[in-house]
Amino acid sequence: MRHAITLRVNDEVRTLDVEPSDVLLEVLRGRVGLTSPKAGCERGDCGACTVLLDHRTVRSCLILAVEVDGHEIVTVEGLGIDGLTALQERLIELSAFQCGYCAPGVILSAAELLAETSDPTREEVQEAIAGNLCRCTGYAPIVDAVLAATRAPAGAPTPEV
Ligand code: FES
Numbered sequence: 345m346r347h348a349i350t351l352r353v354n355d356e357v358r359t360l361d362v363e364p365s366d367v368l369l370e371v372l373r374g375r376v377g378l379t380s381p382k383a384g385c386e387r388g389d390c391g392a393c394t395v396l397l398d399h400r401t402v403r404s405c406l407i408l409a410v411e412v413d414g415h416e417i418v419t420v421e422g423l424g425i426d427g428l429t430a431l432q433e434r435l436i437e438l439s440a441f442q443c444g445y446c447a448p449g450v451i452l453s454a455a456e457l458l459a460e461t462s463d464p465t466r467e468e469v470q471e472a473i474a475g476n477l478c479r480c481t482g483y484a485p486i487v488d489a490v491l492a493a494t495r496a497p498a499g500a501p502t503p504e505v
């Protein structure tokens with residue numbers, strides 16, 4: 345039996361009919377049309393499907409859509425709707441990604457960290473993104489870019505993450 349659920353996705357309220365077995369990742373990609381959450385391992389290991397659920401990172405491949413009825417989801421498409429965030433700009437400037445498959449999960453994991461602490465250590469950044477497997481970069485340029493996003497020019501406001 346299908347269920348009607350209501351989600352706030354990237355600040356837009358969406359009402360969807362879903363099967364009890366529909367996984368959030370499939371619903372976001374196939375029904376809402378958001379392709380930044382990626383299907384990688386689909387068993388919770390790689391982080392490619394990461395989204396923010398009520399401001400906390402979760403693996404959308406492990407969550408049923410009916411479980412998040414009434415909750416808020418943010419994907420990379422919803423970050424910096426008015427332009428790229430400082431974090432995204434630094435990641436681009438430092439060519440932090442190659443294929444980019446891991447990028448949405450890494451970005452949301454880093455954004456979650458930077459929302460909690462404006463001055464993380466290198467170790468804290470490494471820990472925050474550790475659940476996102478990257479086959480291309482060795483992680484160093486990603487960590488450099490996240491740290492660079494915390495360093496606003498003198499007199500500038502704290503960068504939006
Ligand atoms: S696809 Fe969800 S953790 Fe890999």
Ligand code: FES
Nearest residue numbers: 442446478479480
């Ligand atoms: S840039 Fe290719 S998997 Fe991370």
